[in-house]
Amino acid sequence: MSSPDSMATDEWRELTMAQAIREAIAEEMRRDESVFVIGEDVAEAGTPFKVLSGLVEEFGTDRVLDTPISEPGFTGMGVGAAMTGRRPVVDIMFGDFLGLVMDQVANQAAKVHYMSGGKLSVPLTIRTTMGATRRSAAQHSQSLHAWVSHIPGLKVVLPSTPYDAKGLMKSAIRDNSPVVFFEDKMNYQQRGRVPVAEYTIPLGLADIKRPGKDVTLIATSSMVLVALEAAEVLAQEGIECEVVDPRTTVPLDRDALIESVRRTTRAVVIDEGHRSYGVGAELAAVVAEGAFYYLDAPVRRLGAMDVPIPFSPVLEDLTVPTAEGLAATVRELCRRK
């Protein structure tokens, strides 16, 4: 039930990523009055990326709260509100600001349920952004999903299509555990088919975005698009790539990744976080271990360069993985027979 074409509906529209996310939040707010949005410039402004435009008009300022510039404070308040009967959707404008809220997220939100022996729970959704090449420099371009993926008690979502974004956001809001939802700010205008009928996508299910037999490209968030682009090019050359999107790093659909790599015998992991000690390392380690006896070549990893993201376009463009770079890696991998 996870790919559009398998949906039991024949009514579809084209939506942008931003529209799909807004629709998911609006539907959940209509469905459950305990859902509310809190963050900076989320109301009249609808966020700087206009993702939430229209929400305050429908739900009012009691359920779409503009805050002072106090990330630790309002994230902590989200935790407390979640512990006492609400389902907050906390907006952290740029993923880079996670540095300000890691105590609230990792020490409070993630641990309350466990520390209380299951008596208290934190049905909290934290929306934030990732992704470079917006010429926003080092403090507004990071993809820090590795930080939260490492903390037990947090679920982590990385949608790559409008369809996934809507279905996963609805599941995130309904989930009784804290969920961190990463949106690639460069993809808000990306369009895709979304059914008219309501649907959700369970957290923890990988999706094969493109089937193939020669090599598995495990890609997250916007890197899925990069992988699909590379796969298209490589198909011309007779290399059939299977593009697998974990969609959530926690829970991680290990079996799906390993199964694919066992079939193709080769794998490249591509993620936009910094390459070292990033999400890509876990994904690579998982398949390298799980598919060891099937692998015909070492598992390769592509990620952002291990440098702060530079402002200058000529430099910034060198830091992120590209379809060309990925295609070259795959060719080199497949020559090795």
Added chain:
Amino acid sequence: MSSPDSMATDEWRELTMAQAIREAIAEEMRRDESVFVIGEDVAEAGTPFKVLSGLVEEFGTDRVLDTPISEPGFTGMGVGAAMTGRRPVVDIMFGDFLGLVMDQVANQAAKVHYMSGGKLSVPLTIRTTMGATRRSAAQHSQSLHAWVSHIPGLKVVLPSTPYDAKGLMKSAIRDNSPVVFFEDKMNYQQRGRVPVAEYTIPLGLADIKRPGKDVTLIATSSMVLVALEAAEVLAQEGIECEVVDPRTTVPLDRDALIESVRRTTRAVVIDEGHRSYGVGAELAAVVAEGAFYYLDAPVRRLGAMDVPIPFSPVLEDLTVPTAEGLAATVRELCRRK
């Protein structure tokens, strides 16, 4: 020059880890008046672990500053002082509190040098702790070195012996980049040989703590002791383990790790951070890729369970890697021939 026995000196003493760290800081404070210590209860109290006892008596409260409980504030001040001619040693009492300072550490300290095109630099050392089984529960038992290891611009040190701790601390303080220095709070009383003569250990050099031919155990911080214990047991059974300690996750001595695994053809990574998306994932991915054509078995990873650290001793002890668990993993790995 990196193992005690190869030192060009015949004068040695036994020191605890805590004494070795204190000695390193005291020596650097005598050597360079720009070095100072700042943090909570570091002066008269000498930290709750008494690591810094005696410093304030020798250097006074101008160079050993007790702060309010304001981690973000005094860490940020450490960055500013470092940018303007000082060499601060910032004390973050428990590694768990890194959640409060990740903005100062990752967005400020780590990026200033790069963002300024190399004009400004941040010769800052952040000391903090890691390690569980102290019955301190979920918010005082984490090992969060994966967070900082992922951020370009930060160097990360994980000493496993008093000898390494002293030599690496002196290098950290002299380094012109920000360094995060993790001390396992369970090891402060561990004793080891330290030369009387002054010495430093360069950051980025792995050390073979025990040579062996059958399997490589890549271990960090206190897990080195666990690995050595397991190696001793396994030696009785005829399995010769090589124990390799990277000592710094950034810079990472990839070649040393890969070279060892190519020789032994098997590897187990053991680190006390949570297993998923942890430092162990990077170490495993590095050797799985670099030694792919030499490996006789999949690279295994041991880390803390992916659960918040529970208080109850009977539960907490289940969450951390043990010599028995490691030995079992190695046996299973070496059966696979």
Added chain:
Amino acid sequence: MDESLAPPDAASGPGPNWLRAYRLMLTIRLFEDRVNDLYQRKLMPGLAHLSSGEEGVAVGVCTALRDDDYITSTHRGHGHCLAKGASPDLMFAELLGKAAGYCGGKGGSMHIADQARGNLGANAIVGGSLGIATGAGLSIKQRGTDQVAVSFIGDGALGQGVLYEVMNMASLWKLPVIYVCENNLYGEYTPGAETVAGKPLDRALAFGIPATEVDGQDVRAVYQAMATAVAHSRGGGGPAFLLCSTYRYFGHHVGDVDRGYYRSREEEQFWREHRDPITLAREWLEAEGMADRASLEGLAEELTRELDAAVEFALAAPFPDPDQVATDVFA
């Protein structure tokens, strides 16, 4: 800024059962004595931060609260937990890491929570529960109930920036949150005078939050000030700040025995002899003829038996099953 709020009906009403308040304070004192004893006999894992000497604050504050009001607590939270209605036996069980404990042994001393009585949990991060309590206040406002949320913090938490972030929002949005600062003169081994610039009350007042200072050793004064603050917040008046001067008799934690380098024996003696909240309450009860020595001694014996039994229960209780280690990670 209005420092003194108008006295509410709550306070001008019949008033609380002072014998019950006395009983609670004595329960806390006896509880902490046993925690210290368990530690010294190496029967308790880890450490604990005792609130002996600060009973007047916990009890005075919680006496002004309803069962459905929320509190968040600190690393020094046994008193808050008991004052809000928790049972000593299940608390001891938690402190010993037993399955019967409030958190199934997973939380321990620094994370006891008792949601049945609105206790959202102790916290091992200084200031860590400020966001939670203020968020509970937001939840109350959104749900339209007349509960209040109380955030107990120590004077050390005045150093944490998040306090000012949440006070700002609580004031802007008129949230029913009461910040109760237990000023026991020290943060770990450092005197508050070395870490607090200006006057603590001014920090709350600067955010438009009514703030009052009260003698934390006088349980009736604490109750009076708290009842006033509660009436203000319940009535939609927004947040309030209560600064309670008090003192911890023991070290920062049970293992902190050599305290000479940061505070004097004389100072400790002075507080124990002249400012003890339980002694002061007993003297008042007797003077008012609400109780006589004999009845209070009887009460002490009764509580002693009760708490000894609670310890026995906890010591005899089983540890959690190993499989519990992996449960409750996700809800």
Added chain:
Amino acid sequence: MDESLAPPDAASGPGPNWLRAYRLMLTIRLFEDRVNDLYQRKLMPGLAHLSSGEEGVAVGVCTALRDDDYITSTHRGHGHCLAKGASPDLMFAELLGKAAGYCGGKGGSMHIADQARGNLGANAIVGGSLGIATGAGLSIKQRGTDQVAVSFIGDGALGQGVLYEVMNMASLWKLPVIYVCENNLYGEYTPGAETVAGKPLDRALAFGIPATEVDGQDVRAVYQAMATAVAHSRGGGGPAFLLCSTYRYFGHHVGDVDRGYYRSREEEQFWREHRDPITLAREWLEAEGMADRASLEGLAEELTRELDAAVEFALAAPFPDPDQVATDVFA
């Protein structure tokens, strides 16, 4: 708490060269106009936050500083940078990501630093430079020099808890740090009135820090207040807080053109017509006979040529070599 500090010699001395101050303000205005133009012509990568309308604060403050004094700046930092003595050509080069830029193109508009003139850098994290400036103050005190450190922040930074953490330490340790808050009435698209409880000045006063409010559109008033604060801090008096009321003419960033939903055209017009710092300064200079219309027009033409040349220089300058991407990660 003493709000008004005693006027220092600095201020009662000969005083600054007001023509130079006027020149600086005009330079900033013309600089920002060109940034906006470069953006609209799609010649500048990314975004920029213009300080047009706030020139009086940057220039008034920096006129009271020495070359060796430190400043930290914000995302809206072009004015601070120019007022502290940076050259427009190297700044434009940085904004265009060129190798000749102050940061070799690696920083861009939000991270320009000019350590040669004590500018420790702009910052893209609201409140992100507060720790840096306060740490520079600690460094000054430890090194025993008579420098001061100035932290420019916007009113939005009043929401960041770290401000209160560092003000507390600056006050406790009497650090020579001056917090200059540019209150331009908005944080992005939200009015300050919706995000600030109580009075901003009270927040500094609560930490024992002398605080003054000043008309940020009157460069002489800003200078006077700043000179007083600087004398206080240089003399070992500790930190000071300056709240400057001002206004940004353009949107939050160059792309923020539809502003009707958060502020009115009328309001913008009012400030431009009646409260423009450059117009006010010019009228004063002419009234005082320090300059006549003709000479000021000549100056405007000279600066226009200078800044156009600076833009040309930056446009023609080469981008950094690709290998620069991997340098400067570690010092």
